Amino acid sequence: MSPQIEVQLIAVVVAVAAALPGTFLVLRRLALVSDAISHAILPGIVVAFFLVESLSSPVLLIAAAMTGLLTVVLIELLGQTRLLKEDASIALVFPALFSVGVLLISRYAGGVHLDVDAVLLGELAFAPFDRLVVAGHDLGAKALWSMTAILLLNVVLISVLYKELKLATLDREQAAVLGFAPATVHYLLMGCVSITAVGAFQAVGSILVVALMIAPPAAAYLLSDRLSVVLILGGVLGAASGVGGYWLARGIDGSIAGSMAVVAGLVFLGALLFAPQRGLAAQLHRRARQRWSFAERMLLVHLLHHERTPSAAEETAGHTVHRHLRWSERFTAEVIRRAEAGELLRREAGLLQLTERGRQIAQRALLELDERDGLGELGGRDRRRRAGRTIPGGAVEE
Amino acid sequence: MTALFADHTLRVVALGAGLLGAVSGALGSFAMLRRQSLLGDAISHAALPGIAVAFMLTRSKAPVVLMLGAALAGWLATLAVMTIVTRSRIKYDGALGIVLSVFFGLGLVLLTLLQKRPDASQAGLDRYLFGQAAALLVDDVRAMAIIGAGALAVLAVLWKEFKLISVDADFGAAIGLPVRLLDTALTSLLVIAIVIGLQTVGVVLMSAMVVAPAAAARQWTNRLGPMVALAAGFGVVAGVGGAVLSSIVARLPTGPTIVLALSGLVLVSLLIAPARGLAWRALRRGQHRRTVEADAVLLDLYALALQHEEDLEHGHDEAVLRAMRGGQINVRRSLEKLAQAGLARRTGHGRWALSAAGRARALEQIDHAGEHA
Numbered sequence: 001m002s003p004q005i006e007v008q009l010i011a012v013v014v015a016v017a018a019a020l021p022g023t024f025l026v027l028r029r030l031a032l033v034s035d036a037i038s039h040a041i042l043p044g045i046v047v048a049f050f051l052v053e054s055l056s057s058p059v060l061l062i063a064a065a066m067t068g069l070l071t072v073v074l075i076e077l078l079g080q081t082r083l084l085k086e087d088a089s090i091a092l093v094f095p096a097l098f099s100v101g102v103l104l105i106s107r108y109a110g111g112v113h114l115d116v117d118a119v120l121l122g123e124l125a126f127a128p129f130d131r132l133v134v135a136g137h138d139l140g141a142k143a144l145w146s147m148t149a150i151l152l153l154n155v156v157l158i159s160v161l162y163k164e165l166k167l168a169t170l171d172r173e174q175a176a177v178l179g180f181a182p183a184t185v186h187y188l189l190m191g192c193v194s195i196t197a198v199g200a201f202q203a204v205g206s207i208l209v210v211a212l213m214i215a216p217p218a219a220a221y222l223l224s225d226r227l228s229v230v231l232i233l234g235g236v237l238g239a240a241s242g243v244g245g246y247w248l249a250r251g252i253d254g255s256i257a258g259s260m261a262v263v264a265g266l267v268f269l270g271a272l273l274f275a276p277q278r279g280l281a282a283q284l285h286r287r288a289r290q291r292w293s294f295a296e297r298m299l300l301v302h303l304l305h306h307e308r309t310p311s312a313a314e315e316t317a318g319h320t321v322h323r324h325l326r327w328s329e330r331f332t333a334e335v336i337r338r339a340e341a342g343e344l345l346r347r348e349a350g351l352l353q354l355t356e357r358g359r360q361i362a363q364r365a366l367l368e369l370d371e372r373d374g375l376g377e378l379g380g381r382d383r384r385r386r387a388g389r390t391i392p393g394g395a396v397e398e
Numbered sequence: 399m400t401a402l403f404a405d406h407t408l409r410v411v412a413l414g415a416g417l418l419g420a421v422s423g424a425l426g427s428f429a430m431l432r433r434q435s436l437l438g439d440a441i442s443h444a445a446l447p448g449i450a451v452a453f454m455l456t457r458s459k460a461p462v463v464l465m466l467g468a469a470l471a472g473w474l475a476t477l478a479v480m481t482i483v484t485r486s487r488i489k490y491d492g493a494l495g496i497v498l499s500v501f502f503g504l505g506l507v508l509l510t511l512l513q514k515r516p517d518a519s520q521a522g523l524d525r526y527l528f529g530q531a532a533a534l535l536v537d538d539v540r541a542m543a544i545i546g547a548g549a550l551a552v553l554a555v556l557w558k559e560f561k562l563i564s565v566d567a568d569f570g571a572a573i574g575l576p577v578r579l580l581d582t583a584l585t586s587l588l589v590i591a592i593v594i595g596l597q598t599v600g601v602v603l604m605s606a607m608v609v610a611p612a613a614a615a616r617q618w619t620n621r622l623g624p625m626v627a628l629a630a631g632f633g634v635v636a637g638v639g640g641a642v643l644s645s646i647v648a649r650l651p652t653g654p655t656i657v658l659a660l661s662g663l664v665l666v667s668l669l670i671a672p673a674r675g676l677a678w679r680a681l682r683r684g685q686h687r688r689t690v691e692a693d694a695v696l697l698d699l700y701a702l703a704l705q706h707e708e709d710l711e712h713g714h715d716e717a718v719l720r721a722m723r724g725g726q727i728n729v730r731r732s733l734e735k736l737a738q739a740g741l742a743r744r745t746g747h748g749r750w751a752l753s754a755a756g757r758a759r760a761l762e763q764i765d766h767a768g769e770h771a
Binding site: 026031035038042078081084085088090091092095096098099102107177211213214215218249254255257258260264278283386 | 433482501528613695
């Protein structure tokens with residue numbers, strides 16, 4: 001396998017492994033716990049490194065996972081004192097633990113095999129140089145093996161605990177009542193996050209793990225309401241960010257991990273702007289459509305009011321109607337154009353005439369207005385009487 | 399000569415870190431009260447691309463230029479967080495996480511691009527990651543001082559307004575304060591506090607500079623004024639202490655040293671601050687428990703005394719008392735406490751009886767309990 005393919009494979013595996021537990025963090029509003037854990041595992045990694053003098057030993061994984069859990073417990077303990085708010089507890093615990101890690105490294109590791117930049121920033125380009133060699137056979141990059149193992153662990157854990165995780169995420173109280181042990185599930189998830197963070201730190205660095213854990217699932221969450229879909233889509237978007245980041249980094253000759261985070265950010269931005277239902281563009285579109293349809297109905301109701309009345313010539317003429325609605329000429333012209341296109345009205349001798357459909361819509365709009373009118377019986381009845389009088393054909397009974 | 403130089407450096411470094419501690423401590427108090435502790439983290443991480451872009455555009459490493467870039471990026475990050483929170487279903491924590499990591503990633507990419515340049519002019523930009531107090535120059539400190547003093551001046555002028563929107567924004571809006579504007583101003587001050595510290599503490603740990611002094615100060619007082627002053631004081635102490643230590647001791651990075659000093663201050667405050675401190679809380683709880691236990695033993699002794707009404711001075715065995723409480727409480731300690739208060743006395747080895755005062759007290763308690771029943 002060429003290093004190029006291998007780097008991309010590692011990127012994909014890391015991204016997918018991060019997105020799976022990340023989905024639950026996003027949904028449970030624990031996104032920043034990933035930030036805390038990914039920083040705070042540093043002292044665990046350092047101490048384990050001093051013990052085994054290797055960066056790829058499983059001992060590191062275990063030590064880091066324990067440190068990650070310790071972080072979560074510390075944050076919760078601080079919160080339980082009720083002396084500090086939860087966000088302040090997070091903001092206190094992880095810098096302290098991270099500082100311990102940095103100090104240990106700079107005092108005792110001498111920057112030989114382990115330096116802070118590497119932990120913090122990662123260097124994916126070097127990952128293929130660390131080979132897994134068993135009995136003289138080159139089996140591939142170590143990072144690929146370790147991350148695949150972590151990915152499988154995450155997949156297994158989430159499949160086995162899917163129901164529990166789902167319930168604990170959506171309704172913690174009910175999960176507790178039904179005996180699903182949300183606390184246990186919580187700590188398992190946190191362990192999962194810790195292991196993934198430590199596995200990924202060599203490849204993408206501890207801060208960018210956060211990007212891969214949060215951004216793709218958040219983007220997926222904007223695209224779907226179903227947990228299973230969000231999980232899978234989060235993985236897919238993460239993988240896309242990994243590969244896209246690799247090629248961006250090659251194109252501009254920059255940091256791979258940084259580029260992956262940037263692409264993950266762009267993917268999220270894309271979802272934020274263009275998600276079919278919830279995107280900003282869709283929101284704007286919906287709002288504009290509502291505005292036009294409201295204006296159309298206003299116009300139709302106005303025409304209905306004055307249909308076959310003596311003032312019709314003044315009130316419903318195409319070039320004067322804007323004055324009576326107090327709209328600008330341009331806006332009125334656009335509303336008329338839209339209503340005409342929808343065959344809700346037509347022009348006859350300069351007057352705007354409702355079509356049968358237009359009349360129905362106007363009548364229905366009036367009825368809805370009446371029903372929604374909560375201002376008391378009298379006002380409602382009064383208006384209905386007026387409406388009944390002005391609607392030809394007696395569509396509304398007294 | 400060397401000693402003199404070291405002394406000068408030390409003075410500059412201590413002054414810079416102290417300034418930084420004062421400004422971030424004071425402004426951090428507001429951030430913490432407004433639940434923006436983690437916004438500080440996002441702003442400081444997000445400042446990295448701003449620094450890189452400012453350098454790319456101007457080719458200058460003048461502190462003011464880089465701080466301006468950092469501040470703009472921090473501001474953009476805040477805006478991005480607010481947009482995501484108000485315009486999508488992603489919550490505050492998710493928005494912070496995305497903005498923080500993506501901006502940081504962008505900064506990293508830009509830094510690696512700068513490092514590929516043939517000239518070494520970008521050297522030193524990476525100290526913004528972890529901060530390097532030893533590299534502070536007089537110019538840097540001057541810039542920090544001017545900007546920081548400006549921020550504190552704004553804080554002093556708008557003190558009442560800021561106080562009100564931090565404590566009760568709805569009330570502020572009701573009496574006609576421009577809450578949105580004040581909110582933006584206060585967040586901008588937070589951005590400034592963070593930006594002037596990046597060079598010394600670094601983007602990764604700067605958030606602790608904002609939160610920790612405030613968290614420590616909060617334990618000592620319930621009033622905003624003293625809290626802000628105390629937070630600034632803690633910031634100065636930890637800043638100067640950490641920076642000086644890291645300048646003297648080899649291989650002791652500044653940011654982590656200051657952060658650990660601050661963490662120590664927080665821990666001590668959490669434990670021993672009067673009224674709120676955990677140690678006092680435990681002590682009070684212990685005292686309360688001992689009082690309750692002593693009362694229980696008092697009533698037990700009274701119950702035993704009722705069986706010997708002819709001989710009120712009859713001593714009762716400690717073991718009996720212990721059995722009556724099923725070993726749940728420390729009977730000996732309670733008896734001694736009662737004896738000290740003159741309510742009980744020892745009649746012989748391991749035997750105890752109530753004094754007249756003790757009997758009166760027991761009756762009082764029984765009456766009291768009766769009233770409640």
